[in-house]
Amino acid sequence: MSDSLFERVGGEGAVNAAVDIFYRKVLTDDSISQFFEETDMDDQIAKQKSFLTMAFGGPNEYSGTDMRKAHAPLVEKGLNEAHFGAVAGHLQATLAELGVPEELIGEVMVIAGSTHDDVLGL
Amino acid sequence: MLKSTQGEIDKEAQKGLKSTAIEQAFFLACQQKAETIQAVELIDQELIFSHARLVDKKLFSDNICQLIIEPVSPLYYHAGQFINLKNAQGIVRSYSIASIPSKQQFIELHVYKQANGVMSNWLFKEFTIGDKIDFQGPIGECFYTSENKNNPMILIGTGTGAAPLIGIVRDAIKSGHQGSILFYHGARNFSGLYLHDILSKLDKEHSNFTYRPSISRDEDSISNLTENDSPIKIEFGRCNEIAIKEIQPTSETTLYLCGNPDMVNKTRKKAFLAGIASKNIYIDAFEYKDLRKNDR
Ligand SMILES: Cc1cc2nc3c(=O)[nH]c(=O)nc-3n(C[C@H](O)[C@H](O)[C@H](O)COP(=O)(O)OP(=O)(O)OC[C@H]3O[C@@H](n4cnc5c(N)ncnc54)[C@H](O)[C@@H]3O)c2cc1C
Ligand code: HEM
Numbered sequence: 421m422s423d424s425l426f427e428r429v430g431g432e433g434a435v436n437a438a439v440d441i442f443y444r445k446v447l448t449d450d451s452i453s454q455f456f457e458e459t460d461m462d463d464q465i466a467k468q469k470s471f472l473t474m475a476f477g478g479p480n481e482y483s484g485t486d487m488r489k490a491h492a493p494l495v496e497k498g499l500n501e502a503h504f505g506a507v508a509g510h511l512q513a514t515l516a517e518l519g520v521p522e523e524l525i526g527e528v529m530v531i532a533g534s535t536h537d538d539v540l541g542l
Numbered sequence: 543m544l545k546s547t548q549g550e551i552d553k554e555a556q557k558g559l560k561s562t563a564i565e566q567a568f569f570l571a572c573q574q575k576a577e578t579i580q581a582v583e584l585i586d587q588e589l590i591f592s593h594a595r596l597v598d599k600k601l602f603s604d605n606i607c608q609l610i611i612e613p614v615s616p617l618y619y620h621a622g623q624f625i626n627l628k629n630a631q632g633i634v635r636s637y638s639i640a641s642i643p644s645k646q647q648f649i650e651l652h653v654y655k656q657a658n659g660v661m662s663n664w665l666f667k668e669f670t671i672g673d674k675i676d677f678q679g680p681i682g683e684c685f686y687t688s689e690n691k692n693n694p695m696i697l698i699g700t701g702t703g704a705a706p707l708i709g710i711v712r713d714a715i716k717s718g719h720q721g722s723i724l725f726y727h728g729a730r731n732f733s734g735l736y737l738h739d740i741l742s743k744l745d746k747e748h749s750n751f752t753y754r755p756s757i758s759r760d761e762d763s764i765s766n767l768t769e770n771d772s773p774i775k776i777e778f779g780r781c782n783e784i785a786i787k788e789i790q791p792t793s794e795t796t797l798y799l800c801g802n803p804d805m806v807n808k809t810r811k812k813a814f815l816a817g818i819a820s821k822n823i824y825i826d827a828f829e830y831k832d833l834r835k836n837d838r
Contacts, residue, residue, distance in 0.1 A: 440820050447815060461810055465820055 425477035425527050429520060435472045438514050443468050445510040452506050455494055475511060475532045487538035495541040504540060508532055591628060591676040592617075597648065599671055602736035605655040606702060607666060609637075610648050611675065619643060621709025622686065622798070624826065625651075625679035627661070629669070635661040638706035638800070638826060639680065642713050652705035652736070656830075684798060684824040686713040691720050693794040693822075698726045698785050698809060703801020704737050706826055710798055715748060723751045724789070728781025731760035732767070735776070742774050756781045782809040791818045803827035 430437070443465060446456055458464055474480045482490075491499060511532055515525045536542075598610035619625075624638040641650035656662045669675065684706055695714060697707040704727050714723060729735050735755050745753040756777040757764060764776045777784055782805050791797070797818050799806045806827040814820055 436821075440814075443820070444815055447811070461807075461814070461820065 425524065425531075426473075426479070429476045429515075429524055429528065430518075431478070432473075434518065434520070435469055435476065435478070437518055438472050439465060439468050441517055442472065442510060442514040445514065446507070449506060449510065452503050455497070455499065455503070472511075474535075475528050477527070477531055484535075484538045487535050488541060491539045492541055499540060501540065504536060591678055593674055594649070594677055596669055596671050596673050596675065599669070602652065603733040606734070606736045607653050607655070608640075609651045609653060609665065609669070611651065611677075612646075612648055613677075616647055617643075617649070617680065619649070619680035620685035621713045622684045622706040622824075622826070623680035623682040624706070625649070625677045625681070627665075628676040628678075629661060629664050631660075631664070633661045633664065634678075636681075636828075638702075638709070640705040640709045640712075642709060642716055650705075650709075652702045654702045682826060684710075684800065684826040686710045686717065686719075688717040688719075690794075690796055691717065693721045693796050694792065695719070695721060695723045695796050695798070696726070696785065696789055696791070697724070697798045697800075698728075698782055699799070700728045700781060700801035700805050701734060701828075703799075703806075703826070703828065706800045707798055708737055708740070711744065711751070715744070715751070719750070721750065721794075723748075724754065724785075725752065726754045726756070726781040726785040728756045728758060728784075731757055732763035732776070738772065742772070745774060754781070754784070756784050780805075782812075785809070786812050786816065789813075789816065791816055793817070793819055794822075796822045796824070798824045800826040801828055803829050 443456075446468075447453055456464060470480065470482075474482055508529065512525060512529060515528060520528075592613060592615065594611040594613040596609060597612045599607060601607050619639060621639055621642045624636045626634050626636050628634045637651040637653060639649055640652055641648060653662055653665050655666050697710065699707045707725065707727075711723060711725060725741060727735060727737065727741065732738075735757065738755060741753040741755070744751050753774055754777070755774065756779055758778075758780045761778050764772075764778070767776070786809065789795075791813070795818050797813050799809055799813075806825050810823055810825055813823060
C-alpha cells in the first residue's frame with residue numbers, strides 16, 4: 421500500500437515548517453487579516469497547525485459539522501468566496517515555497533476545496 | 543502536555559515543542575509510548591508553596607529594588623523563569639529570576655514599586671531582611687538553552703522586564719554563548735534604566751554582547767549626561783520600536799521579550815513578521831492579575 425498523502429507531503433515536520441510561512445502570509449494579507457486578529461499568537465498558531473494537518477490529509481477530528489461551527493461566526497462577519505480563495509492561494513504558495521511537488525499540492529488543494537461549502541456555511 | 547519526572551521520553555513526543563519545553567521534560571502525551579515513562583506530573587496542577595528567607599535588599603533606584611532570597615531547600619531553576627511570592631496577607635504575585643543557579647542558592651528578584659500596588663509596596667516597605675516568605679515555582683519557559691549556542695540572540699525588555707533578561711544573558715555568557723547578544727532595555731526615564739552600569743560593563747567586557755538603552759518619556763533625564771556618566775549612547779524612543787527598526791533577524795535568531803504585556807504582544811507579532819521563527823520567540827508578559835482570583 422502506498423503512503424498516505426500526509427506522509428508523502430512530509431507529515432508533522434511539513435506542518436511545522438509550513439505554519440510560520442502560512443501564518444505570515446495570512447497576517448500580512450489585508451483582505452483577510454481581520455479574521456486572524458486574535459491577540460494570542462500561541463492559540464492562533466495551534467489553530468493554523470490544525471488547518472494545515474487537515475488540508476494535508478493528516479489525522480484530525482473535524483467533521484463537516486465541526487468546520488461549519490468553527491467558521492459560522494466568521495460567515496456572520498462576512499466570510500465569503502473571495503476570502504476562501506485567498507486562504508487557498510496562501511496554502512498553495514506556502515507548499516510551493518517548501519518545494520512540495522506539483523501533484524501533491526494538487527491533492528492538498530482538492531482536500532481544502534472539499535471543505536468549501538462547510539467553511540462558507542453553504 | 544505532561545512533564546516526565548522519571549523515565550525516557552521519545553523524540554517523537556517532543557516534535558514541534560520549544561527547546562525550553564523539551565529541557566523541562568515536557569512531552570505530548572498522545573505521542574508517547576507509556577512503558578518508557580515511569581512518573582509524570584500534570585504541569586497545570588496547583589503548584590505547592592515552599593519557603594524562602596530574605597537575605598539582602600537594596601535599592602536600584604527610587605522605585606526599583608533588588609531582593610535576594612534564599613530558599614530553605616535547594617531549588618532547581620533556570621534564570622528567566624519566575625516564582626509566585628505570597629505575602630502574609632495571602633497576596634500572590636509573580637516575580638522573575640535575574641540570577642543564575644550557583645552554590646549559594648540565592649535567588650535575585652527585581653521589583654518595581656507600582657503606584658498603589660499592594661504586593662510591590664509590601665515588598666518595598668514591610669518585607670525585611672530575615673523575614674520568611676512563601677513561594678511557588680519556578681515556572682515558565684522563557685530561559686536560555688545552550689543548544690542554540692551559535693545563534694544570534696535578541697532581548698527586548700521594558701522596566702523590570704530586564705530582570706529575566708539579565709538572568710538569561712548571565713546564563714548565556716556562563717554557558718559560553720558564541721553568537722551575538724543584543725540587549726534592548728527601555729524605560730520612561732534614566733533612573734528606570736536601573737541596570738545601566740551592569741549592562742554597560744558587560745558590553746565592555748564581552749565582544750559579542752551589545753547593550754542598547756533607550757528612554758521613552760523624560761528626555762531631560764539624559765540631556766545633561768556626559769561621556770563619563772554614560773559611555774554608551776542612550777536613545778530617545780520606545781525600545782521595541784528602535785529594536786524592530788534595526789534588527790536583521792535570520793531564521794536562527796532567538797528573541798526574548800519581557801515586561802509590559804502590550805509591548806510584548808505587539809512586538810512578538812512584528813518580530814515574527816520580520817522573519818523570526820515562532821518557536822524561537824520566548825516571552826514573559828508581566829500581566830497585572832491577582833493570582834488569588836485568576837490562575838495564570
Ligand atoms: C510572569 C510574570 C513575571 C513578572 N515579573 C516581574 C518582575 O520581575 N518584577 C516586577 O516588578 N514585576 C513583575 N511582574 C508583575 C508583578 O507580578 C505584579 O503584577 C506587580 O508587582 C504589581 O503588583 P502589585 O500587587 O504591587 O499591584 P496591584 O495591587 O496588583 O495593582 C495596583 C493597581 O495598579 C494597576 N497596575 C498594576 N500594574 C500596572 C501597570 N503596569 N500599568 C498600569 N496600571 C497598573 C492595577 O490595575 C491596580 O489598579 C511579573 C508578572 C508576571 C505575570
Ligand atoms: C480552505 C479551507 C479551510 C479549512 C480546511 C479550515 C480549517 C480550519 C480548522 C481545522 C480550524 C480549527 C478549528 C478549531 O480547532 O477551533 C479553523 C479555524 C479557523 N479558520 Fe479555517 N479553514 C479553512 C478556511 C478558512 C478561511 C477562508 C478563513 C478566513 C479567511 C478561515 C479562518 C479561520 C479562523 C479565524 C479560525 C479560528 C476560529 C477560532 O478562533 O475559533 N478559515 N479552520
